[in-house]
Amino acid sequence: MEEGNDVEEEIGIERKIKKEKQNVTVQRRWTRAQMKTRIRIEKSSILKMTAMMADRQATKVDSIRVQSENDLFGYNSYTYLNWDDFEAVLTMDELTGAVIVSYMMVLFNKLKYGSPESDHGICFMNPAVISPSTRKVKSKNIDDASRGLVDRLSKRKGNDIIFMPYNPGRHWVLGVLDMKSNTCYYLDSLSSGNFNMQLKQIVDSAMVLYTTQSGSNTRCPTQSGSTECGYHMLRFMKEIVEEGIEVLVKDNIGDGKAEYTTADIDEIREEWSTFVTGFIYR
Structure with a gap:
């Protein structure tokens, strides 16, 4: 009897510890929510x-x-979202790699299931392969990133436009490779005249095998705050998916706007939300 009581007591203690951990996790998350204001949620039924x-x-x-x-x-591609990822979108905070990748899935589905005219021969590069990793002791160097890009190019299945989201450290920029014209376009919402040099080195090293030499820093809408870079980069990709490489050739990302409107940004948030909420209860 005593042994049975001991077992029951141990089980009870384990359950109590587990429950306390869950309570601490929920409390910690709600504390974060209270610290940040959710932006334009009431105006959107989706958000x-x-x-x-x-x-x-x-x-x-x-x-x-x-x-x-x-x-x-x-x-086969997948990612994992946690509460902090949702909160980043809802509060207009800096976007995580998981949010970026899951929105790329939205664009991929548009290309896959849209009309044949909407298929502009676009494929996607995993940002984790080329961006420096803050989770590793040794950051990803340019040679490793270049080899990763070369590997992706070898699997592009005839697609001539490659999206390369890149984060050198708390800032998202976009590289777009056009293999037909041997050109790489760089889009940076912080500056229209100074793209990230490390990304250019990665592309230049990878393109030695493909003899792509030219690069073009493309005019694009700039961000007004400090956390909107990810939303701008996703908007850049969305416009190229919908309009094709011509929007870059004509230097017309953002349709001539100096800044994106809140409606432009919220469209990205709503599309992401519509897609990922379908996975919440699976």
Whole structure:
């Protein structure tokens, strides 16, 4: 009897510890929510519903798996979102790599299931392959990143336009390779005249095998705050997906706007929300 009581007591203690951990996690997350203001949620039924679903479900699990139906990066692709990722979108905070990748899935689906005219021969580079990693002791060097880009080019299946989201450290920029014209376009929402040199070195090293030499720093809408770079980069990709490489050739990203409107940015947030909420209760 005493042994049985000991076992029951141990089980009870384990359950109590588990419950306390869950309570601490939820409390910590709600404390973060109270510290930041959610932006323009009340004006959007989609964002409002996403906030409700994230608060009810994303706080109860470690992560939510989001998967692309096909070879987004040349292989089966998936990512994991947690409550902080949802909160970043809802508060207009800096976007994480997981949010960037999951929105790339939105664009990939547009290309895959849209009309034949909407397929502009676009493929995507995983930003984790070329961006410096803050999670590793040794940051990704240019040679490693270049080899990763070369590997992606070898699996592009005839697609001539490659999106390369890149984060050198708390800032998102976009490189767009056009293999037909042997040109790389660089889009940076912080500056129209000074793209990230490390990304250019990665591209130049990789393109030695493909003899792509020219580069063009493209005019694009600039961000007014300190955390909007990810939203701008996703908007750049969206416009190229919808309009084709001509929008870069004509130097017309943003349709001549100096800055994107709140409606332009919120469209990205709503498209992302519509896609990822479908995975919350799976």
